[in-house]
Amino acid sequence: MKVGVLSFAHVHAAGFVRLLAAMDGVEVLTADPGTDPAAPDEVRGRDFAAQLGVGHVDSYEELFAWGPDKVVVCSENARHRPLVELAAAHGVDVLCEKPLATTPEDGAAMVAACRAAGVRLAVAHPVRFSPAYLAVREAVRAGTTGAVLAVAGANNGYMPGARRRWFTDPALAGGGALTDHTVHIADLLDDLFEGAPVTSVYAQTNNVLYEGDVPVETAGLLTLTYANGAVATIDCSWSQPPHHPAWGGLAMQVIGERATLEMDAFDQKVHGFSETSRAGIELPYGADLDALMLRAFLHGDGAGPVGVTDGEAGVRALRVVAAAYASARVGRAVSVG
The missing domain is CATH 3.30.360.10 (Dihydrodipicolinate Reductase; domain 2)
Structure with a gap:
């Protein structure tokens, strides 16, 4: 299974990448082009991917051209909507970091975009x-x-x-x-x-x-x-x-x-x-709650009492x-x- 990680902005991105890379049958590719808000001492982009030992491309377009089966959005909150809508446009299920967006209106638009595209939208509430x-x-x-x-x-x-x-x-x-x-x-x-x-x-x-x-x-x-x-x-x-x-x-x-x-x-x-x-x-x-959530997102919620937040x-x-x-x-x- 190919899984893309969009952005390293969130503090949970590194943990998600490490867990995904350790899963059998999962291939990880990352992209982190929007590093403009980062402080000078924050390691982002290709350097951060190298530290994590995973592949990296310079743009989201390159990542989607790779053909991911699923993607995980770890960008700044205000950038969740365009990335989720990009995933929907490519027909790819998406797990978005919390909060889903910065406004209920943006969140509703993301739900509508994924519903129209027939893809799953999940929110990272481990x-x-x-x-x-x-x-x-x-x-x-x-x-x-x-x-x-x-x-x-x-x-x-x-x-x-x-x-x-x-x-x-x-x-x-x-x-x-x-x-x-x-x-x-x-x-x-x-x-x-x-x-x-x-x-x-x-x-x-x-x-x-x-x-x-x-x-x-x-x-x-x-x-x-x-x-x-x-x-x-x-x-x-x-x-x-x-x-x-x-x-x-x-x-x-x-x-x-x-x-x-x-x-x-x-x-x-x-x-x-x-x-x-x-x-x-x-x-x-x-x-490991993150691992349980990621497995449920990738492979289906299964027989457990709860599923990933929609x-x-x-x-x-x-x-x-x-x-x-x-x-x-x-x-x-x-x-x-």
């Missing part, structure tokens, strides 16, 4: 494949919790602009921490609640973290009301200390009528302390983000369009 989330999902589906009344979620992490400068460019990223870290939990709840819509969002944001260093919000807290009566909060802040051994994490507490469930998607780790470095260490083990769900998450920004501007809850 946490759906977390064993911790699947256990919560199974318990809710089985009625163990009773009706879910409330969810408290947190998706915190490093400030990614330190690795890829465009993450803090409002035009290329579409925003800051709210754009970057709302969508993972919004996607989990979209699946958990079987597509029950969000009816209103109240949000507050600030730039207390990294104040004066970046022009976007670095912290946010959202309250979501669902049509099924549940209320959820999402902490979407870039609040992980820069020198912490882990990039961040995703945790949820699900409160039901009969039970409360707690999950941490990335806490399969051995925690310790290194006398050599005089710092804490964390050694992860267990499921474009329609990606648009629903974008509507939550758009409503959150509107709420933060006006200082009150707003309806989700």
Whole structure:
């Protein structure tokens, strides 16, 4: 199977390339022509491909001329739409990094383009494949919790602009921490609640973290009301200390009528302390969520309980983000369009 990776802009691009290149029967080719937003110390393009040990071409046109069976889009958020539409025009299934786009309108246009071309549009939300989330999902589906009344979620992490400068460019990223870290939990709840819509969002944001260093919000807290009566909060802040051994994490507490469930998607780790470095260490083990997601995209969702997030769900998450920004501007809850 031929798989193309379009752009190295996203911090996840390297991990995706390494996983794809290690899969039996998968041939990888990369293209990364749009490096203009990169900082001088960011390694991109042919040099980065050489570090990863994969083939590289200088343009997206050359990559599609190669005849890929699937492509993965890892560009800046604002550049997702033209690349997804390019894949659709070539009749190629596409996995797009999250968020799907910077606006719900762009996301809807991407869904329409892929539907018209008869190709699959998937969104990179690997946490759906977390064993911790699947256990919560199974318990809710089985009625163990009773009706879910409330969810408290947190998706915190490093400030990614330190690795890829465009993450803090409002035009290329579409925003800051709210754009970057709302969508993972919004996607989990979209699946958990079987597509029950969000009816209103109240949000507050600030730039207390990294104040004066970046022009976007670095912290946010959202309250979501669902049509099924549940209320959820999402902490979407870039609040992980820069020198912490882990990039961040995703945790949820699900409160039901009969039970409360707690999950941490990335806490399969051995925690310790290194006398050599005089710092804490964390050694992860267990499921590789990116690998599970990529295999499901390449080979079909199979018999597992969840599949890769589709474009329609990606648009629903974008509507939550758009409503959150509107709420933060006006200082009150707003309806989700």
